[in-house]
Amino acid sequence: TMPSLFYMMPAFALKRQVLGTFPPVSNNRHVADSIDFMVEQVETMDRSCIASRLVIGSTRNYVEPQRLRHLNITLIEGFDNPGVSEKLQDDIQKCYPDAKRAQIKCGGVFPYLAAAHEVNIYILIHLQAFVKTRHTSYQKESEPVVE
Numbered sequence: 230t231m232p233s234l235f236y237m238m239p240a241f242a243l244k245r246q247v248l249g250t251f252p253p254v255s256n257n258r259h260v261a262d263s264i265d266f267m268v269e270q271v272e273t274m275d276r277s278c279i280a281s282r283l284v285i286g287s288t289r290n291y292v293e294p295q296r297l298r299h300l301n302i303t304l305i306e307g308f309d310n311p312g313v314s315e316k317l318q319d320d321i322q323k324c325y326p327d328a329k330r331a332q333i334k335c336g337g338v339f340p341y342l343a344a345a346h347e348v349n350i351y352i353l354i355h356l357q358a359f360v361k362t363r364h365t366s367y368q369k370e371s372e373p374v375v376e
Contacts, residue, residue, distance in 0.1 A: 232284040240276035247271050247279060252311050252338060259344065260309070260337035267339055294324035302328040303355040305348060307336035329355070 235243065248271055255261045271279070302325050306318060322328075331351035336344040359365050 232287050235280040235283045235287075236277075238276075238280065240279065243276060243279040243283065244271055244274075246283060250312070255309075255337055257309075257335050257337065257343070260335060260339075263337055263339040263342035266342060298325070298327065301355070301358050303331055303351060304328045305331045305333065305340060305351055307333045307338075307340045307344075309335055310338055310340070312338050331355075 235246075238246075248268060251264055251267065254264065304321060304325065307313070322330075331348075331354075333340045333344045333347050333351075336347070341348045356366065
């Protein structure tokens, strides 16, 4: 199988496999910087690390959406992500119809790097639902937690 072949491939071939999925340089400076950063990160990775990531990425797995529908979910979508087709976005929306949608205008394939400020704001908004609950990540000593 293809995943097991990754462990036999030389590092340069694995890096080419990963870097070949990156889009060409963007006109947006933040998106271009995020791609450059990720290229640098791939270049510093050793063969076994890249092979492991490629195996995970090529393994067929499926999340059963019906098991997650009761959860508070926020989908972060980029308008300019060439790696996500409109059909895939529609399929995800059908799987998680009650999910909130956070839309980023210019994030490219690495919106958490290219549009970090926007992503962080959306994460903070998402986490607001958990303030003063047992799932909160922060609690002042004087504030009771609602069970």
